Amino acid sequence: MNDTPHSLSSSRTLWELVVRRAALTPDRPVLIQRDRTLTFGELRSRAERVAAGLYGMGVRPGTVVAWQLPTRAETVLLSLALARLGAVQSPVIPFYRDREVGFALRESRAEFFAVPGVWRGHDHTEMARRLGAKGIFEAYDTLPDGAPSMLPAPPAEGTSVRWIYWTSGTTSDPKGVLHTDRSLLAGGSCLAHALRLTADDVGSIAFPYAHIGGPDYLVMLLLYGFPAVLFEHFALPDALAEYRRHGVTVAGGSTAFYSLFLAEQRTQPPGTKLIPSLRLLAGGGAPKPPEVYHAVVREMDVQLTHGYGMTEVPMITMGDPRDTAENLATTEGRPPRGMEIRITDGEVRLRGEAVCQGYLDPAQTAAAFDAEGFLRTGDLGHVTPSGHLVLTGRLKDVIIRKGENISAKEIEDLLAAHPLVADAAVIGLPDADRGELVCAVVEQPPGAGELTLPDVVSHLRTGGLSVHKLPERLEVVDALPRNETLRKVLKYKLRERFSGPLP
Template identity: 80%
Template sequence: MTDTAHALGAARTLWELVELRADLTPDRPVLLQQDRVLTFGELRERAERCAAGLYGAGVRPGTVVAWQLPTRIETAVLSFALARLGAVQSPVIPFYRDREVGFALRESKAEFFAVPGVWRGFDHTEMARRLGARGVFEAYGPESLPDGDPAVLPPPPASGEDVRWIYWTSGTTSDPKGVLHTDRSLIAGGSCLAHALHLTEDDIGSMAFPYAHIAGPDYTVMLLLYGFPAVMFEQFALPEALAEYRRHGVTVAGGSTAFYSMFLAEQRKQPGEKLIPTLRLLAGGGAPKPPEVYHAVVREMGCQLTHGYGMTEVPMITMGSPDDTTENLATTEGRPPAGMEIRIADDGSGNGEVRLRGEAVCQGYLDPAQTAAAFDEDGFLITGDVGHVTASGHLVLTGRIKDIIIRKGENISAKEIEDLLHRHPAVGDAAVVGLPDPDRGERVCAVIEQPPGADPLTLAAVTEFLRGEGLSVHKLPEQVEVVDALPRNETLRKVLKYKLREKFA
């Protein structure tokens, strides 16, 4: 990390970070979207005017403002306007509907709610009214944001330690949890990402994920620290998005493992011709990365791949670095930054539950009972992930506690089997789950998504392959299901294993 980035990383608040960067490089671009360009100076100016308009509408320091907006320049401006005011923000993923949105509005006690109107055929304004939301306003087009004279504004917040962010977990099996963050925890997470990737002001990044995801501020902090821009994608799909990557000369792309696989699939349509000529790095996190995906990206796309580990509660925990060894980049989640403590609650096997303590860790949840259950007696966040730390300080994740399949009293890692399945040429993606079994306790079920044109896989073919890869006999799947597409969420396209358990149990 450069000296300038180190200095900016010490900013107390997100608004202070915006001001410092705008003073340094006011005319450099920060956000690119189609033909539109927003500079760092314009970000400060527009956010202040928007903050003044919000202030005139009654938003004050501490006012809870929910927003459910797509990945657009206006969304970032509104978010920083709220940061300027010291309001409490509750970002909601734009794909969520009545159940999740209603829950978020009720639990956060939001006094205002920003929506995009009709977006992708769905009327968000009507949903907001149906849910009885307060202070509903639309914030979508370039002229849609509140506007006012910054002279009316009170001083910006001085402390970055107050809770000003409520992010929502996915809520795939129950109601979402409201995760409490401060400006400083978000700056610490973004600093971890920036420090590991060794980016420069000459890079051009990309946001292909919802800005309302915890990755939104994570990535934006990195832009502010290093002073380079990112291309925003309101809707991400390949191959349609490739033209924007090429037009803007994107050097850093990614998002999650599913994104890597999507880029690979497109690259394989034109082998030998680089998919994005300027691309030098894929980076992301959010879901485990099979080693074979790393090797395929480097081999076929001609760029580096660095993968990290984060969650809504801790936006960045570890991150691979381009100067890591090939072995570490392929098989680990990278190293933590200074200030992130990782404790492994070893179960005697060399692996154990991963626990975390540091500035990037959230303050807990809206529900105090959930907060009490989430931290151990020493203040470490209990993640539910299982892994170990290598002698070089790299974190290896071997699965989640709920992904440990207990068959006849023996623990089996779903991730170990998934990593091996990804080596099979007829496997596009795979998810392994444990299903209830009266004789074994649980049986191992492999659910496979195949690439176009592949011969259908059978249980016999899968087990024969895994035997050849050296998998122990007691870990072999007893059930194989081939599906057209694995069920995924709408943010980082994580596989929803609970749906597989429900379907095939």
């Protein structure tokens, strides 16, 4: 066969891409996890059997199936089985809890819900039952199975909405982002071509596969025919043995990952490379300080390319490994062909095939797109004469910590119920390890006793806030700065005040 990565990009659906890659290199590995390896041929055949098992359970084209599963081969197989059926799937990040999960199940009207059972000390099955989920089934190490001969024809087009991803955005409730196979294929194709990878590379997925980056990465594997090592739980230095054992050449995820690898490199003897086979760190999802880029290149002896994406548009721009150090350190890279970037009043707006179809809530969709069909990102930036995008801030009041969006309003609403809090503003502060850290700035009522960070964290956890959203810093002030009209809190003044090093 004479298929090339660029010709495979013409696949109409994700399943069509799976079939074409399986026919091209059936015996090459695609997913590696500890001592388990799955080939491209096995990926197709096993996903078809899972699809048949799901079909026997009553899953049909258009059926909404939510899943909250860790990064495992079974998760990828389940997702591809749903793509084979043409079902509508709603991935949910595995560390989300009652608030987010319950909202996602209700809003998507999921008819089935796949969970891992008890995972990392949390009983997902019991939570699903408590939330009144329909069609609960466990899919950690055992998947539905059936005979592929019973399956209907696979979907013939990739323009129908078959994916619902969730993002916190700027409101206290998540937003359901609507994607098609074609929008995910476009995002993954752009990522693959931008990174200039080859069939000889070995990738790694150390982030939740339920993130929008999951299908992005899978499309890259299918286009170029190389494998990825899966990490169900990423922690250093424990994960290093797997990176070294399987000869990973490409790693990363977000700024937090770069910082973790860099910290481990600094524990090594002089002249020792942390992962001998590694040649590239790549990722996005959070701000990247220029000094992190320079430190990684200098100390780890690898290239670093950083990009710009969001749940609504998984791939917007990406750094080119062959670009200049200045551009790689200070910009988000350039957009791929087909991605239009327009700067309107300083705001970055987007139009292209990788852009989502909108949101579950039609009112949110109407507000998100302008009259010419450009998505309003809420991010501020400009494009350089060379075509590189520079981000300078955000209109949206959202904190991006380790690549995950955190709504300030959700935390503020919970803090308002604390007896020692009169008012609160939650802000993101620059952090080299996390991209941003969550800082709660609190104004107390007269005569109130001392308020500590452990007090705040305990209160928020009792209120059901997910662990990844908990503040890492607390500042108590006499009065929050406000404007003179509606007495709105001026968060930019808080960021200016507290962005420096702690005294």
